[in-house]
């Protein structure tokens with residue numbers, strides 16, 4: 001795992017302080033823009049610029065399949081992963097709508113779809129054709145987990161080199177709320193029963209089976225709970241590893257990461273295990289309906305911007321929250337100061 005360890009630049013507190021001082025001179029009562037002011041300061045610290053840019057946003061959706069899906073833990077079959085990847089390429093999914101709404105660059109990567117056939121509109125970065133069923137075997141080898149992380153890093157770095165100033169990691173993978181719950185239980189030390197939800201909409205009975213299966217698998221694989229590669233190897237998935245790498249790359253490049261739902265946040269927890277300094281680069285877009293999402297956000301010490309009872313993924317909740325980021329940053333650089341507006345407040 002040594003080659004995954006990276007230099008994460010420290011947050012630039014001096015730029016944050018300059019942004020904060022400037023915010024207090026703008027034509028509004030001090031602090032009246034609430035958490036938007038905190039976001040503006042945070043992005044100044046992340047970027048090292050008191051007048052930062054967060055535009056354009058870039059959405060990077062990783063698609064992969066999960067062997068565990070054969071255990072009946074999703075309301076949908078694995079085949080839907082490939083079909084949805086094709087839908088992303090055709091522009092018809094929820095994330096396409098929201099990406100257009102926020103003028104985002106959108107890239108879709110196949111990092112491990114099971115289906116042999118590949119969609120020409122999806123970037124082929126396939127590490128293997130779906131993970132192993134982690135109730136019976138490891139989801140993937142350590143080498144595969146590392147390759148998937150490095151692939152995510154490369155794709156995010158490409159988007160950032162092309163000008164992206166706010167990264168939104170997204171995912172598609174039938175069965176991936178099971179992996180996210182296993183990872184979250186292992187990392188936070190919670191019982192799987194507390195962090196396992198209904199995903200795409202399974203019954204209460206299937207939900208109980210899902211939690212039991214996670215408990216059994218974690219006992220069987222017994223991963224080192226502080227080792228991101230061992231955790232990925234035990235529970236998957238390839239798209240979670242890809243998002244983890246993308247988050248690392250954003251932090252390396254001083255680009256803020258806007259987190260989506262439960263699966264995306266589980267990937268962020270893994271990135272923070274690899275380097276705790278990454279925590280400073282994360283903003284939580286929303287809190288989803290999956291119970292484990294709250295647990296993962298608390299572990300990261302993040303407060304979500306929105307709570308809209310979403311339970312979709314794809315990067316959708318983060319894309320919906322993005323205008324808050326855009327407004328926070330624009331407010332900092334576009335609003336008049338009292339002095340400039342000729343308002344004398346002394």
Ligand SMILES: Cc1cc2ncn([C@H]3O[C@H](COP(=O)(O)O)[C@@H](O)[C@H]3O)c2cc1C
Pocket residue numbers: 073074075076080084171172173174175176177178198199200201312313314
């Ligand atoms: C049509 C469709 C579109 C989706 N877009 C995101 N997900 C979401 O649901 C899946 C996780 O839930 P589970 O663990 O229950 O399978 C992931 O693919 C996630 O991105 C979708 C699911 C479906 C069915």
Ligand SMILES: O=C(O)c1cccnc1
Pocket residue numbers: 177199200260261262263264288289290293310311312313314
């Ligand atoms: O929180 C999420 O991102 C989520 C929840 C349910 C299904 N898919 C994704």
